[in-house]
Amino acid sequence: MMPYPQQRLHKEYSNSIVWIGMSTDILINSRSYEVRLALVENGNLSEFHMQRPTEKGLMGNIYKGKVVRVLPGMQAAFVDIGLERTGFLYVDDVSFLPENLEVGCPARNASTNPRTQGIRIEDLLSEGQNIIVQVTKDPIGTKGARLTCHITLPCRNLVFIPQTDHIGVSRKIDDETLREELKKQIEEIRPEGVGFIVRTVAEHATREELEADMEFLLILWDEIIVKISHAKSPELIHEDLDITLRSVRDFFTIDVDRLIIDDEKDYKKLLGFVKTFAPQLHNKISLYTDPIPLFDAYNIEVEIAKAIEKKVWLRSGGYIIIESTEALSVIDVNTGRFVGKNNLNDTIFKTNIEAAKEIADQLRLRNIGGIIIIDFIDMESAEHREQLYETFQEAVKKDKSRINILKLSEFGLVQMTRKRSSENLYQLMCESCHYCSGEGMIKSRRTICYDIFRKLSRHTNKNHGTTVTLRVHPRIADILENEEELTLGTVEKDIGRRIIVASSKDLHIEKYEIIWQQ
Secondary structure, three states, X not given: OOOOHHHOEEEEEOOEEEEOOOOEEEEEEEOOOOEEEEEEEOOEEEEEEEEOHXXXXXXXXXXXXXXXXXXXXXXXXXXXXXXXXXXXXXXXXXXXXXXXXXOOOOOOOOOOOOXXXXXXXXXXXXXXXXXXXXXXXXOEOOEOOEEEOOOOEEOOOEEEEOOOOOEEEOOOOOOHHHHHHHHHHHHHHOOOOOXXXXXXXXXXXXXXXXXXXXXXXXXXXXXXXXXXHHOOOOEEEEOOOOHHHXXXXXXXXXXXXXXXXOOHHHHHHHHHHHHHHOHHHHHHEEXXXXXXXXXXXXXXXXXXXXXXXXXXXXXXXXXXXXXXXXXXXXXXXXXXXXXXXXXXXXXXXXXXXXXXXXXXXXXXXXXXXEEEEEEOOOXXXXXXXXXXXXXXXXXXXXXXXXXXXXXXXXXXXXXXXXXXXXXXXXXXXXXXXXXXXXXXXXXXXXXXXXXXXXXXXXXXXXXXXXEXXXXXXXHHHHHHHOOOHHHHHHHHHHHOOEEEEXXXXXXXXXXXXXXXXX
């Protein structure tokens, strides 16, 4: 966590002094090689996103692809969209745009969910077939992109769903009167036969803003239709906004007090974007020009470094450990240095409650998705378990990702899922250790010494000579010449040769060379 020290004076914008207190800010550090976005809520780093030109995300992009393989056993297909790895398309996500699709016409498909109708993937797709798809999940690890044929186009206030005739409203708008009013407005202004979803940020939008968004989306869809008709396969049809413009579309809600960016070119680009889609935000966007780097001034660099560590300390002195595998993530809660004041049950309960809030923050910050298992400290009280569950449910409400949480088990385990649409922060910023190949552990020094001894003993009768030289890492040389000195002498007697230990800094600690002198 990163509280601002003593409500410190931060920066000066437009000749007015700005104090950093209980606020929500979007900070964008933009460079040619990398753009980083930090969402800071009340002085705490809540979300972190980054985009590199060499590793640009694909989510939201629309492609004209070609089916390369149909898998009846999995009811799915691999689709070539022009990337290194083919995309993956489930039968539930298959639909087709009308063959006679024209500009200005609805793109509705009469079919519904193929699986509920008993239609199989092999009845719908065949190898070599062209198909229009959109990326719903970026490639993660060894897996290709997840694809769908159900196209959606987001704008600031609305999401256009050209293949449906449906009006939806974000679940986070819980005022039923407002929900109905928004539905009524969309019904009055939308073209016949197309669908829209009203986004959470539209809660305070005017009718004119909704109309402007709708007009933009309809024009964009017509442009996509034209591109589809002329595109070859595989080919990119539509590319989603970059992270700078997405900051306004996806993160700049009514709760955000300001957006600060440190690149003048992107600053002007942002101003042009909000002038069209959200003119009321114009005065909330500032250009950062101080010599101290933006992320250093807000202490973001330190928080990013902490966000890829496995151990997260709690204020009480307890801590959580976060471990991720390809299949799931495991979070373990420990009391650590926290010993409490009254009794053990109270100490455990307070640690679990604090951990629940921190875990919710860490899942969001690190963008951890998929299956998640949380091992809270076991509690005897059923009332305490219920309070912990309710606390955790409340803590994850700030998270925009879809979350499903099961009740605490008697062992204190929580099983949950969080929608995974892109790589988590650890995957984005780290790579497998070239020492341990991602195992997280290497052989101990003593184990390596004993490996050497065994190998020396196996070669006793195979060579002549009086000496053998061991080229080893300096840490292995140290243990051979000190702690294992007696054992080394015994091995010398067994093989009938003098052993010379040569320290070599250029060797990996697990690697060594045995050089037999003739």
